[in-house]
Amino acid sequence: MTPWTEKCSLLAMRLLSFDRFLFCLLNILILPGLVNCARGGTQHYVFAHYMVCNSTYGASVQGYEHDIQDAQAAGIDGFALNVGAYDDPTQPYYNANVAFIYSAAAALGTGFKLFFSVDSMTNAAAIVHMISTYAARPNTFLEGTNVVVSTYGDNNLDWQNQVFVPLQQQGVSVCFVPFFWPNPIEELPTYAQGVGVLNTYTNLLNGLFLFGAAGLPYELAQCNSNYTVAVHQAGKLFMASITPSYWGCVQTNLGRRYFETDGGEGTVTEWQSIIANQPDWVEITTWNDFLESTYISPIANPAQYEPEYAVPQRYSHAGYLELAKRYIAWYKTGVPPVLNQDALYYFYRIHSLKLVAPKDIAVTNLYGDASDVIYNTLFLTAPAQLQVLSGTNSVTYSLGTGLQQIRTPFAPGAQSFTLTRSSNMVLTAQGPPILSAITNYDYFTASGFAYGLQAPTNLVAQP
Numbered sequence: 001m002t003p004w005t006e007k008c009s010l011l012a013m014r015l016l017s018f019d020r021f022l023f024c025l026l027n028i029l030i031l032p033g034l035v036n037c038a039r040g041g042t043q044h045y046v047f048a049h050y051m052v053c054n055s056t057y058g059a060s061v062q063g064y065e066h067d068i069q070d071a072q073a074a075g076i077d078g079f080a081l082n083v084g085a086y087d088d089p090t091q092p093y094y095n096a097n098v099a100f101i102y103s104a105a106a107a108l109g110t111g112f113k114l115f116f117s118v119d120s121m122t123n124a125a126a127i128v129h130m131i132s133t134y135a136a137r138p139n140t141f142l143e144g145t146n147v148v149v150s151t152y153g154d155n156n157l158d159w160q161n162q163v164f165v166p167l168q169q170q171g172v173s174v175c176f177v178p179f180f181w182p183n184p185i186e187e188l189p190t191y192a193q194g195v196g197v198l199n200t201y202t203n204l205l206n207g208l209f210l211f212g213a214a215g216l217p218y219e220l221a222q223c224n225s226n227y228t229v230a231v232h233q234a235g236k237l238f239m240a241s242i243t244p245s246y247w248g249c250v251q252t253n254l255g256r257r258y259f260e261t262d263g264g265e266g267t268v269t270e271w272q273s274i275i276a277n278q279p280d281w282v283e284i285t286t287w288n289d290f291l292e293s294t295y296i297s298p299i300a301n302p303a304q305y306e307p308e309y310a311v312p313q314r315y316s317h318a319g320y321l322e323l324a325k326r327y328i329a330w331y332k333t334g335v336p337p338v339l340n341q342d343a344l345y346y347f348y349r350i351h352s353l354k355l356v357a358p359k360d361i362a363v364t365n366l367y368g369d370a371s372d373v374i375y376n377t378l379f380l381t382a383p384a385q386l387q388v389l390s391g392t393n394s395v396t397y398s399l400g401t402g403l404q405q406i407r408t409p410f411a412p413g414a415q416s417f418t419l420t421r422s423s424n425m426v427l428t429a430q431g432p433p434i435l436s437a438i439t440n441y442d443y444f445t446a447s448g449f450a451y452g453l454q455a456p457t458n459l460v461a462q463p
Contacts (some may be wrong), residue, residue, distance in 0.1 A: 022035060042143070042237060042280045044332045048287035048296065049117065049211075049241075050079035052097045056288045056297055058305045059097055064104035068112050070298055071287065074321050075328040078113025078141055080283055081149055086126040096131070105139040113141035118178075119152040124162035128170075129274035135172045143175035143237070144208070150209050150239070150283075151178035159204055176282075177207035177239055188223045192421075196232035207237025213246050213285050213294050216368045219264035221273035228277045240269050240279035247293035247308055247443040249312070252361050259442045260368030263347030263375025264323050265405050271327035282286045282331065284324070293444050296320050312442035315432060319345040319447025323377060339402070342381055342426050342452030346417055347445050348410060349376040351435040360440045376406040379454075384421040389414070391434065412436035419452065426452040 048071055071079070081098060085091040087150065105112045114134075121127055131149060134140055141148045157163070164174055180201060182193035189197075191297070197208065210227045213218040224240040231238035244267055248257040261267070274282055278343045286294045290302045290309045298318035303310035314433035326337050352372045374390060386397045386406065391413030397406055412434045419426040429450035 005109075019087050043173060045077045045113070045141075045281045046075060046284070046328050047078045047080050047113070047115075047281065048076050048284040049082055049289070050101075050287045051082050051083065051289050052094055053082075053091075053113075054102070054288045054290060055097060055305055056299050056302065060099060061100050061104045061107060062095075063305070064101045065108055067287070067297070068104055068108055068110070070321075072110060072112060074325040075332065076284070077083065078115070078139075079287065080115055080117040081236070082119050082286075083121070083130065084116045084119045085121060085123075085285060086130040087123070088126070092369045098134070102134060102137055104462045110258045112139060112351050114139050115141040115148040115150060117150040117152055118154055121154065122157070124157060127163050128166045131167060131174070132170050132172055135167075135345045146173045146175035146206075148175045148177060150176075152211055153179065153181055155180045155201075175206045175237075176204060176206070177209050177237055179209040179211040179265075187210070188219050189226065190223075191226040191230050194227045195234075197232060202234070205236060205278070207231065207239060209239040209283060210241055211283075211285055212241040213292070214248070214257060214259060215243075215246075217261050217269040221270050224270075224279065225273060227427045228279045237281070238279045239281040239283050240274055240277075241283050241285045242274065242324070243269075243285050243294055244296050244317060244324070245293050245445050247363075249293060249443070250291050255365035256361060256363040256441070256443075257365040257367065258363055258370060260366070260370040262369070263445070263447075264319070264377030265375060267320060267323050268327075268377065268403070268405070271324065271331070275327065275331050285317065290314055296324065298322075312440045312444060313350075314444050315350070315446035317445070318406075318445050319347055322449040326379075332416070339379055339381055341379075342384070342419060343379045343449065344386075344419055344427055344429060344451075345377045345447065345449045346374060346419055346429060346431055347377075347447045348415070348431065348434070349443055350432055351442060352410075352412075352448055355435070355438050357438045357441050363441050363443060369448075372410055373407045373414065374410050376404075376408070378404040378406070378419070380404060380419075382421060384419050384426060387418045387420070388394070389416045389418075391415075410434050417450070 009260055055063055058064040069383050083094055084248050085094050105114055107462055135147045180197050182189045182197050186193060208231045220243060228238050245261045246259045248254055284296055288295050288297045298316055298321050300316045302314045325371050329337050380399055382401050386399055388395045388408045391411030393411045414433050415431040418428040429448055429451040432446050
């Protein structure tokens, strides 16, 4: 394995056949509504999948405090700590970074929750040691008195005999909510495949997680819904996933797959489905996977702390996080946020699909309606005009109240967005320039946001 895939890799995923996709679609359309099962009155929580092998702001207590503060400011309750090794002298950063993260959460004293998401670990004794070491820490996430443990795969490990029994002998009980692959492996599983996973591991599971990433927004929403019904019918917990964007930058064997999530449109689609279907918990995939573009961290330049992320350049995903903040609050409280402030979010790739980087590996697998456009999502307290300046092109839109979704063809050069009302500027934002030539393919989305002044009185809530 290369150093970066050994350091933190997601399992290679199989492509979903078209007939399998249709089957998934039909399942979501015909399934009944949410089944109300007694699952202990579980409170809604939102977590983010955190790649422990990465240090977003540097491997230190202070760096991880920054991460936690960013997440809590958006309403995120905790991190699912993706750990690919423990007690492994060849990868000592896992032990070190877990310790830093727990110290950071304790130092802040804000009740931020942490639990382990085991990823491709075959050393059961190391898993037991890791969980038992942190089981009694104040920031460890408990369901009742049970330590919550999740996974990314690891179906074949003997969890009961090699992990749970030794933990019980140490007085540690576990609430097990893993992501287990269906058999055969599918990235976008159907309702029937969710039932199959539940039936296969029914005596092992307290709940189930669905790690969704490689799919279009409506596909991910549909499969979350499939699993919500299946898992709740079984009377177990379900933790759904939300993915802001996905480019398999290092998956050269799969053609560096790019899934067009349509900027904020995809985020809105996925969150609206979550709110409609009411899974117990949600895990955003991911907070800081800078290898494969799923990150939602607002950091402006990950290469500042991790030089390997300099090429291709990564951009802030603050737009995704800020937009998600609205829906996180809605999901957790059950109440649509009041719309009393104008908001604008922008999302775009920084070069045309037509550009060629002769010395780089081509992106050969595009999914969805990928095109050279800027995506703007807005929430408006009253009608207004949006001017989009993209290179030498200028387009102005007259928009109504509430949620607005705009697509504008882009051109190389500076990119700016200005909202006016009655000839008065309400807000403005400027994103990074779009390139006219490239040396590397860069499908890492640039995103950002801007807010207007908060209105003095509350207006009608908008979805």
